[in-house]
Structure formats: C-alpha cells, structure tokens
Amino acid sequence: MTATADAEAAANELTPLADYLGSVLRRLRALPPLDLDLTQAHGNVLAEDVVAPHAFPAFDQAAVDGYAARWEDISGGGRGPSYVPAPSGTPGGRTIRLNVVGDLGAASWRPVRLTPGSCFSVAAGAPLPVAADVVVPVEWTDQGMAAVEIFRTPKRGYGVRRAGEELPVGTLLARAGTYVSPALVAVFAATGIGHVVVRPSPRVVIVATGDELVDVGRGSQPGQVVDANSHALTAAAAEVGALAYRVGICDDDPEGLRGLLEDQTLRADLIITTGGTGTGPGDMVRRILSRREGGRAGPVTFTDVALYPGTALGFGTVGAEEVPVVCLPGDPGAALIGFEVLARPAIQLLAGAEPVFRPSVRAHLLETVSSPGGLREFRPAHVAERRGGGYTVQPLRGGPFTLSGLAEANGLLVLGERVTTAAAGSTVDVLLLDRRR
Structure with missing residues (x-):
C-alpha cells in the first residue's frame, strides 16, 4: 500500500466526530434546578418559563420632566387656557398659559385630579394626575411655577407611559433555557419577581497530568514542559460560565491520579484532564482510566476521533457519584480545540443552556x-x-x-x-x- 492509502485506511478506522459527540452528550443531563435570589441568578440559565406577575409600568406615569396637562386644554379645544402673545420668534404667534396647581415627584402617592385650565409640574417617573393625557417637556415652556406658558404643543399622549404599556400582567418574560442577562434581571425586578428557578453554573475541575510538567513562571527545557493547559482550560471553562477550579499538576502515578479524581468528585459536576490520552509509552491517563478491573471496563472510554488537531479523546464517569470526566490531549492547541468541540458543549448541556454549540x-x-x-x-x-x-x-x-x-x-x-x-x-x-x- 502507498503512504496515501495507509493514511486513508487509518482515517477510516476513526470515529466520526458527529457520532462521537452524539454518544457523549446523550449521556449527560442538565443539573438539578435551584431557586435563587434574583441578585444571584445572573449568568445562570432559567429552568422554567418566567411570566410577569405584575404590569410594567405599574401605574400611569410621566416619561419626561415637564407639566402634566389635559391635551384639550393646550390644543385649543378646551375652555380653560388663556392665550397670551408669544415671545419673539415663537412659531404660531401665541402661547398657552395654564395654572400650576402642584408638584409631583417619583415618590408622590396621593391621587390627584386635573381641572380645566390647570396642570401639575411633574418629574419623570411621577404618577400622572387623573385626566392627564399629555406631558409638556420643560424646555417647551417658560418653566413657570405658579403659572406656565407653553410655547409648543405636543401630540396627545406625548410624555406619558400607561400602566402595563410595556409589559402587561401575564407576559411571558423568558423561556426555560434563556441565559439570565443583566437586562433580564432588570425586567424581572421591574415586574415584581424576586426569585427565579435556574440551572446552577456547573462546577468544573481542571487537572493537568504528566511527570514532565512544571508550573508557569519559567521556560520549558528538555524533560520539562510548562503547564499551559490547566491555566488555559480554567479560563475557557470560566468564559463559558462555569465555576472553574484549577487543581494544577498531577504526576503520572496511578494511585495518585485515582485518589485525586476521587477527591475532586466531592466538589465537581465535571472533571477535565489534559495529557496522556494517546497510546505512547508516557500516556498514563489512558492506561489508568481505561484499565479493566474485576472483569469490568475502566471508568473512562478513550476513542480515536476523526478530529484534527488531537484525535484521542476520553469520556466516562468517576467516583461513587459518577461525575462526568472529559480527557483531552496534552498539546495546548489540541487541548483547546478538544475543549471547544467536546468539553464546552458538555458544560453548556449541564448548565441547561440552548443551544450547546457555538453559532x-x-x-x-x-x-x-x-x-x-x-x-x-x-x-x-x-x-x-x-x-x-x-x-x-x-x-x-x-x-x-x-x-x-x-x-x-x-x-x-x-x-x-x-x-x-x-x-x-x-x-x-x-x-x-x-x-x-
């Protein structure tokens, strides 16, 4: 056989990436939901649909600083306003004068009513007087205190926000699977929601394996390789929204690796290892975690996947709690690609996020x-x-x-x-x- 034919034959023995991903992701389930205070929910994914229990705005209110009035009084259709000569240069040649009968701020709560020819000075967010259907902006007036002259007439409804205008009671605010963003937190709070049911952020533990590894802060040399992977993968897991914990370096010691993984199952929803997934003389992770014991297969299955760079990937569970573990190659570039195609979708699935893959x-x-x-x-x-x-x-x-x-x-x-x-x-x-x- 030629070299090309040998390569093609070897490639034909590899598992297609789509098949492999499907087999792995079907074994994972989203984490159980939690009821969280709204201030803690940001960054999580909703486990249930959320419906508005109250309207937003909750009451008729002013949208701008100005004067709340009846539109018929300022449009010329009412009997209350007085017309006065307009200042030089004012369009229309006349202004409208209304009596200012009070001031309303955002904290005002007593209901008040407009009478013909009167208005209230209002701040943005203040409740509207009964019968008010327009707010004249301050800059369109002479800003009077006892009486105000209006130089420009807005359209009916200008500067007014009606109760429930944006979000009526019963509005579906967000569906299950939606990421809780800062803006969504504001929507929930504005409609009276203090708690939401979410999927918790997965706790992800990252372990780099290999006798050759040394920590950062020095250069690599023969027999020593700086551990870039555990730092990079911790950052990658945090970028996805996981609570990422870097354990650091674990030597190629069978009992040490087993003990470390067993200990980490107490605080992990997913464990990611890097290094040792191949079949070379130093690839201990594959040997240790796939070894058959007592007639049973090892806890992790290693598969040669049709993926470049980095074909050897591992997946299984460890510990009594059967915590999922993803085993990635030791080459830093291959480890990051492996994270993108395998570990990142697994984290998204555990978090209940949709879709699990990048756009x-x-x-x-x-x-x-x-x-x-x-x-x-x-x-x-x-x-x-x-x-x-x-x-x-x-x-x-x-x-x-x-x-x-x-x-x-x-x-x-x-x-x-x-x-x-x-x-x-x-x-x-x-x-x-x-x-x-």
Whole structure:
C-alpha cells in the first residue's frame, strides 16, 4: 500500500466526530434546578418559563420632566387656557398659559385630579394626575411655577407611559433555557419577581497530568514542559460560565491520579484532564482510566476521533457519584480545540443552556488551504463581515501552530473529513468564538 492509502485506511478506522459527540452528550443531563435570589441568578440559565406577575409600568406615569396637562386644554379645544402673545420668534404667534396647581415627584402617592385650565409640574417617573393625557417637556415652556406658558404643543399622549404599556400582567418574560442577562434581571425586578428557578453554573475541575510538567513562571527545557493547559482550560471553562477550579499538576502515578479524581468528585459536576490520552509509552491517563478491573471496563472510554488537531479523546464517569470526566490531549492547541468541540458543549448541556454549540456562519474563504484527508479540521481564523452582507474568513496558522493561531482568532474554520483542499473563493463553515475585543 502507498503512504496515501495507509493514511486513508487509518482515517477510516476513526470515529466520526458527529457520532462521537452524539454518544457523549446523550449521556449527560442538565443539573438539578435551584431557586435563587434574583441578585444571584445572573449568568445562570432559567429552568422554567418566567411570566410577569405584575404590569410594567405599574401605574400611569410621566416619561419626561415637564407639566402634566389635559391635551384639550393646550390644543385649543378646551375652555380653560388663556392665550397670551408669544415671545419673539415663537412659531404660531401665541402661547398657552395654564395654572400650576402642584408638584409631583417619583415618590408622590396621593391621587390627584386635573381641572380645566390647570396642570401639575411633574418629574419623570411621577404618577400622572387623573385626566392627564399629555406631558409638556420643560424646555417647551417658560418653566413657570405658579403659572406656565407653553410655547409648543405636543401630540396627545406625548410624555406619558400607561400602566402595563410595556409589559402587561401575564407576559411571558423568558423561556426555560434563556441565559439570565443583566437586562433580564432588570425586567424581572421591574415586574415584581424576586426569585427565579435556574440551572446552577456547573462546577468544573481542571487537572493537568504528566511527570514532565512544571508550573508557569519559567521556560520549558528538555524533560520539562510548562503547564499551559490547566491555566488555559480554567479560563475557557470560566468564559463559558462555569465555576472553574484549577487543581494544577498531577504526576503520572496511578494511585495518585485515582485518589485525586476521587477527591475532586466531592466538589465537581465535571472533571477535565489534559495529557496522556494517546497510546505512547508516557500516556498514563489512558492506561489508568481505561484499565479493566474485576472483569469490568475502566471508568473512562478513550476513542480515536476523526478530529484534527488531537484525535484521542476520553469520556466516562468517576467516583461513587459518577461525575462526568472529559480527557483531552496534552498539546495546548489540541487541548483547546478538544475543549471547544467536546468539553464546552458538555458544560453548556449541564448548565441547561440552548443551544450547546457555538453559532456558525458560512463565509467566503480568502486563501486556499489544505487539510488532512479523513479528519475534520478546526483551524484558527479571522472572520469579518462584508459591507454588502455575508462574511469573509482569513485562515490563520494551524496544525502544529494552532496555539499561536488561536490567540489571534475570532473564529474556527471547519474543514470536513472529505476536504483535502479548500480553494480561495469557496464557501466554508466557520464557528464564531465569543472574544471580547
């Protein structure tokens, strides 16, 4: 067989990524719901639909600072107003004068009523007098205190917010699965909601494995590799909204690894390990966690997936509580790609978020790229919107340089298993990364 044929045969033995993801995600369930105080709910996902128990606004109120009046009094249709000569340059040649019978602020609570030819000075948010159907802005008047002259007549209803105008009682405010944003917190509070039922943020523990690992603050040298993965994956889990805990480095010691994972099940909803997923002489995680004991398979199944970079992934459960564990490759670029395609959807599913996958777009490829046959490649890329609509995508460094490419990327170019070359000008799929730039 030729080298190409050997590569194709090897690729045919790999599990398609879509099949693998489906088999993993079907084994996960969203975390049990919690009833949380509104101030603690931000960043979580609703477990139930939320309906407005009260209207917003709760009462008729002024939307601007000004004078609450009857529109017929200022439009010329009533008998109450007095007409006076307008100041020089005023359109229409005359102004309207009303008696100011009181002041209303946002804290006013006694009901009051307008009589013909009168008005109230009101602050934005103040309850409207009975019969008021317009608020004349302060800047359209002479700002009088006992009487006010109005230079410009607004339309009926101007400056007025009616009770329930924005959100009537019974309005569906948000469906289950909705992310609780700051604006949604404001909507809940405004309609009288103090507690909501949410899925808790998953607690995710990150462990880097390998005798060769040393902590950050120094450079790598032969026999020593700086642990970039546990720091990067902790940040990635936090970006998704998880409560992320970095355990640090664990040596390739079977009992030490088992004991560490067992201890972490007490505070974790998901454990992520990095390193040791291959079949090489130093890949201890795969050997330890997949080892059969007492005739039973190991707690974690390792699968060679049609994914580039990083084909070897592991998934299973550990401990009496059967806490899910995701095992990612040791190469930093491959670990971050593995997180995107496997760990991130798992966290989203545990959190009850929908959808679990990143949003994607179709984009115009600006540069010809090649890709390994039989593997689904995720390559760092820069996505931009076109002036006339649609998107363009510029590939960044991939393959062995995936880590440096990811640092610059705002998207991941996805090249399917059957793609060996994607020509400039073709249309490709791109996952959009949520990077705040």
